[in-house]
């Protein structure tokens with residue numbers, strides 16, 4: 001895998017192209033706790049969007065909303081022109097959860113055959129899908145090895161291979177690189193970039209801010225709220241920062257965005273400045289840049 005292939009393209013969506021994911025006024029309440037508040041953003045197709053924020057800020061909850069499996073939600077989430085969780089999305093959206101979702105006692109091949117059968121693939125379609133995903137994640141030489149005898153990075157690639165079986169248009173990944181060493185992380189990001197170049201849209205969560213360098217666009221979160229929705233260059237320019245980590249720190253205490261008011265309207269992050277559900281402190285207006293005219297889904 002070439003390191004060059006892992007470079008973000010800063011790709012921008014073509015005007016008029018429907019977004020892969022759009023969220024408007026998304027909120028999540030569990031019991032008396034508000035986990036997400038008034039989150040709005042758009043994900044252009046064929047891009048890698050990094051969902052970044054500290055542990056516990058709500059990344060998993062937000063990704064579960066995109067998958068349509070989160071309870072207690074308000075607002076709207078559209079995925080590939082369907083409501084999140086719609087039956088039509090089953091083979092079009094892949095989900096890599098934080099917890100391992102493959103069988104440790106089975107080999108790579110057996111896992112892939114099992115999950116492709118569960119997807120309804122039969123005969124040559126199943127065989128083709130298995131061969132394709134093994135190639136996509138570079139696991140051919142480990143195909144006959146039980147998953148429990150793989151390294152952390154190889155294990156993550158098996159989960160990714162399972163998510164790719166249905167040829168998803170959107171891949172949602174919850175901290176896929178957590179706990180992996182820098183070289184393995186780099187390899188995985190090369191796989192993500194290759195997938196994006198092939199047209200797949202990727203939403204990848206991480207609490208490691210330097211992973212932002214690998215993404216086309218960023219969603220920065222804190223305390224259940226969206227701080228920013230823009231690309232890395234815009235974020236750095238508008239906060240006058242040298243790194244995403246510094247930009248994040250600068251955004252948190254601000255009451256107003258230095259780049260002017262966040263845009264409002266379709267496709268913009270619409271969150272209101274207000275009270276943090278978890279800390280009770282005021283959070284700033286979200287920084288919301290470079291939004292695209294969205295073609296309505298027909």
Ligand SMILES: Nc1ncnc2c1ncn2[C@@H]1O[C@H](COP(=O)(O)OP(=O)(O)OP(=O)(O)O)[C@@H](O)[C@H]1O
Pocket residue numbers: 030031033035053054055056057058059060061062207
């Ligand atoms: N069912 C629930 N009821 C109440 N609170 C919950 C529930 N599920 C999660 N939470 C809380 O919601 C907050 C957001 O959790 P979430 O798992 O989405 O965060 P995260 O950013 O993905 O964290 P991490 O990076 O550690 O995985 C946390 O404070 C968590 O304790």
